Amino acid sequence: MFDIIYFLEMIGVIAFATSGMIVARSKNMDPVGIFTIGFVTALGGGTLRDLMMDNHPLYWIKHQEQPLLILVMAIVFSYWNRAHALKESRIVFPDAIGLGIFSILGAQLALDLGHSWFIASMLGVMTGCFGGALRDTLSNEVPFIFRKDQIYASISFAGCWLYFVCQWLLESESIALTIGLLFIVIVRLAAVRFDIRLQRDH
Template sequence: MFDIIYTLEMIGVVAFAISGMIVARSKNMDPVGVFAIGFITALGGGTLRDLIMDNHPLYWIKHQEQPIMILAMAIVFSYWSRAHSLKESRIVFPDAIGLGIFSILGAQLALDLGHSWFIASMLGVMTGCFGGALRDTLCNEVPFIFRKDQIYASIAFAGCWLYFVCQWLLESESMALTIGLLFIVIVRMLAVRFDIRLQRDQMLN
């Protein structure tokens, strides 16, 4: 199970880092900016989670290969001639993958440390959403989590609870993790495709 979790973590880091770097390049940032935004997007949520739970050392300090990988990606991304032409709409899929992976793994870690389902779900949402919120804020954009457009944080919250229930009913960690992860990624993509929202503006007569 450890290998599966670690593989998912690395995929999540890559996915969120890519989404951050696409936004950074669209804002004409230099290599330092590309690395900083990629790093914050990929590891910001997990850092906040660890600080709140007093979980030390921070995960990325214990696993230095993650920031090293982000640095290598930033160098390649900064000097890839076509990177600057990537539109911000391209971040939707990697962002959805990162949201799914880190929300579920954040909730799982909180459960392992003895927290309740509700607290674990909140920490899962924080892990999945906070890095992207920092990315958008630093790039002078309204974060996905605060926009009135397609649902975002609520999907992560529901996915965490689906993971808890499946784990309880199926008694299979890997199956529950897979179901929760796929739910978040698929529903997020459907929300973008079909413009699903929690609230719509009222039409004025």
């Protein structure tokens, strides 16, 4: 039977790992650096979530195909000449995909383990944002989550709550998941495209 949740997880891993590796190549990192940045971007948020919930073994340890996939991607990125030409601005789309998928799936897991909406939303934000924060920090950049000119964590938080409300009203897990995920991706891309931010300098 086709597992849509696992499929989304793998898409999220690919998306976040891609954003990390684009940044790593732009910083002229070696293959180890490219793998490391890709790994922490894709799996850092889920690792923090599992540690916070005392969920052992960590998800990526139970599913070794995820770090193996990142390793293969790192090898390709390391020796694919055209990857070096990819600009950091290209990370916006895969980063938005990863943010949407991991925010909602992180919140869903927390709900399944019996946590309240508020705690589940916080864990969803951690899952969606922490990997990107590690990517930017290790690449000597100010993380998106802390930039005044970016809306990031607040979109994740709002998307998680939209998912909860839709699930409660519609009583359909798949529809609620889709709405929450698409909201985060679309609003994040729109915020970048139209320079929407929470605060502006006067």
